[in-house]
Amino acid sequence: MTIKSLGNPFDGDQTLIHSKQCGCNDCTNARAGSDSELPIVSDQRQVQANDGPADSEAMLDRAIESAVVRSVFGHNDHSRRSFMKMMGAGTAAALVSSVFPLDKAKAAVKDSLGKLEKTKLNVGFVPITCATPIIMAHPLGFYERYGLDVNVSKTAGWAVARDKSLNGEYDASHMLTPMPLAMTMGAGSSAKRFIMPAVENINGQAIVLHVDHKDKRDPKDWKGFKFGVPFEYSMHNFLLRYYLAEHGVDPDKDVQIRVVPPPEMVANLRAGNLDGYLSPDPFNQRAVWEKVGFIHILTKDIWEGHPCCAFACSQQFASENPNTYGALLRAIIDATQYSQDADNRKEISEAIAPKNYLNQPVAVIQQVLTGRYADGLGEVQNVPDRIDFDPFPWHSMGVWILTQMKRWGYIEGDVDYQDIAEQVYVAGETRKVMEELGYTAPTETYKNHTIMGKTFDPKKPEEYVQSFDIRRS
Amino acid sequence: MASTNVRAALLSVVFLVLFLGIWEFGTQVIAPQENLSEYEMLMGGADEEARVPPPSEIIQHAIYELSDPFYDRGSNDKGIGTQLAYSIYRVLTGFIGAMAIALPVGFLIGMSPLMYKALNPYIQVLRPISPLAWMPLALFIIQDSEKSAIFVIFICSIWPMLLNTAFGVANVREDWVNVARTHELSPVRTAITVILPAAAPTILTGMRISIGIAWLVIVAAEMLVGGTGIGYYVWNEWNNLDLASVIFSILMIGVVGMLLDLALGKAQSLVEYKE
Known part of the structure; x- marks a missing residue:
């Protein structure tokens, strides 16, 4: 070839x-x-x-x-x-x-790179816009720039991405930010140490409801609804639960939350199997395009700047192939920074729309990436940071995810929040590479986040968990 | 006789034309309006919900796909011919593997009532398990999605072959076996020269059922695991809600399934005998 x-x-x-x-x-x-x-x-x-x-x-x-x-x-x-x-x-x-x-x-x-141990790599992705940097690095030549011959391999869902990563078919993969944490702890899978050197996107998700529910914009009216999320260990699941609980709706008792792979969301919404979902784009915009749903709220209005998807690989791969891992990480960070620039978004939309990658109409991808979109309610919205890209893996984000896993009973017992977050989110390496490539990286790795008006202090995770009325722990 | 055939064929064609005609006119797309507002453009046109594509669109799509069936536009976008070849390769590998086990074990069970009774409970428990239920376990143990898909084919095609072989072997006419015994043939020679030809039609029926099931299962398995194959193709097009491609691939799955069945049907007619 x-x-x-x-x-x-x-x-x-x-x-x-x-x-x-x-x-x-x-x-x-x-x-x-x-x-x-x-x-x-x-x-x-x-x-x-x-x-x-x-x-x-x-x-x-x-x-x-x-x-x-x-x-x-x-x-x-x-x-x-x-x-x-x-x-x-x-x-x-x-x-x-x-x-x-x-x-x-x-x-x-x-x-600076040293000799690459391995130049042919398999990197998995799930076909959603969150994976933009991982995907576009292929057609736009970011991998080759670092001497890598990467095969980006489309994956049907996150359970398969997890299994193919665990068994080594994928050298590295697109994952959801909670997944490497869960995999490292052995929650919902066999325990294997995974590291997450880069976040892919921030924001970029939405709650979509079926067009029949246009008059039910208040979450209190949602009792008995069936919602879809892409995976249990996903920001989507945790954000939807958070949003519902803040409105007094118990996500385990008042509604049903089902795991549906993103590509199947629209078909299920059309068929009436779901009343709504919190899913990755382009499937929110696709539901509007197909005229079966409307965008109720963007997740950036729940938590401005929340992490979503990630680039992750096993600790084993990183330590056995340090130079290859370094080159791959540079390519990803470069691609993520390139995606951040709003001027590049149109070019990227065209590069990732073909069958080989997302297999979606360019018009849909463009609405997602440029933030000028139809909301399905008759308005054209202009939200340039609807989706954004920022590789830095804040430890405080990892801690927040762990508090939610604790809150909803996905993990039990005492959790050493900071320790796990620091093991998996290797922010130090990310910072080094970012600075080497000439980008500015934050000096801190912890910061307070504000989610629906409530402040999260990463130094007091246990108190944070206990502060919620609706919880399972 | 001949005239009935001709008339039947004619009627088949009339039905098809009628069916396609109603479908075509039932799904006429509304002509695109001019002067769409920005909102309408972003919604993909002002017309109502998406609809099932008319047959003319599917035929057009089929011509486009079949004119270049082996194209390769990257690892996730290959032509329909390549995808079908992947699926057929997986089905045949799993099927031949199943044959290698099912035929000898089937002979053993058929010839020995003791073994039949000993193994029957296991067969009865394992047989009704949906082959796809094995997939998560296979992925975990085999640690390779390609081999897992082949394993799933293996496990689903083994049972009809095994049971039919056992049944066919057990029901070979007593007289023939006795004749072999009076000729003092060894059990192995009896099995090969007497029982095998006698049970062959039943065994081939089992194989024919197996390959049919295997072809059904591979589509679902590939939708689950992804990567390559006709199942992945359907999934990828479903991803894009591209119904013309989905319907086209359904037709292709049907055609290939029919060809596989015809091939085994032909093999079956070769070993038929009259008593």
């Missing part, structure tokens, strides 16, 4: 983007060539024809050249190509290296 986005960046005839309808040699061959039975030989010829890198050393060189050239042109492939055509590759290469010490940069990056 060739790595498509590692084409020669100094070649004006070659695109580095490779969209779905891309007409370059590689893409047309890949599209037409899969039915041909002339594998290896023609593949090699293709590599030569495209002048792609031959081994991992060359690949890394090319990745760095590519990163530099791409950034010179502000990631605009069109202007890069017209510039290269005008200048000719040799002149351009000389020009770039005269202002930017390419050779030194290459050496520096290789030194």
